[in-house]
Amino acid sequence: MTTYLPQLTLPESVFGSLPASVLLPIALGTAVGYSTRPKDVPRQYLSLKNPPLRPPPQVFGPVWTILYGMMGYAAHRAYTLGTSPLSLPGTIAAARHGTTLYTIQLGLNLAWMPLFFGFNRPVLALVDIVALLGANGYLAWLWGTQVDKTAGWLLVPYLAWMTFATYLNAGTGYLNNWDLSGKSGKKE
Structure with missing residues (x-):
């Protein structure tokens, strides 16, 4: 089980x-996407095996905009319902633990x-x-079983997409000899 660590947790x-x-993960994801995505990234992506x-x-x-919005809503829901004054101490603890895990993920x-893409x-x-997939699987279980089922289920599409993204990451790495710099990835 994870622990609530205020130093590693969003406010x-x-x-x-x-x-x-909802908007924070969308804004951060967009900012990272645009800052890491020079004009040649789409061309690089299409040139990779x-x-x-x-x-x-x-x-x-x-897809990421929708997923970021859903995970942000799940975080809000789990936190507000889980830390309600009417919640049991175990639910409050699970909700707070989840906020730290959410921030890490x-x-x-x-x-x-x-x-x-940036460092290839x-x-x-x-x-x-x-690690992200494992953290989110645990987070979906934690929120879904100990805080709010809806919050847990809201993370399922994110988990499915990350599973697919893991396949794409591993497949692309393997097919390009784990070198995306363009030097050895194009050799047949």
Whole structure:
């Protein structure tokens, strides 16, 4: 079980505000996406050898916007319902533990794109996304079983997409000899 660590947790005011809770991950994800995405990233993405079922680049922005909004709403819901004065002490503890885990997973999520595209490090990106998948599986279970079922279920599409993204990360890394710099990835 995770622990509530205020130093590693977004402020309670973020979780307590529905607009802040929903818009913060969308804004951070957009900022990281645009700052890591120079003009050549779509071209680089299309030039890489990719596993089957790779979606076109224009799919990622809308999908991530929806997923970030859903996870932000799940965080708000779990926090506000879980820390209500009417909640049991165990529910309050689980809700607070979840806020720390949520903050950590958000950091892992935001680190993936710079690792994969910015630094061309698919192995590190794969380690990151596997940790992210595990953290979110646990978070969905924690919130879904100990705080609010709806909050847990709101994370299921995110988990499904991350599972698919893990497949794409591993497949792309493997097919390009774990080098995305363009030097060895294009060799047949």
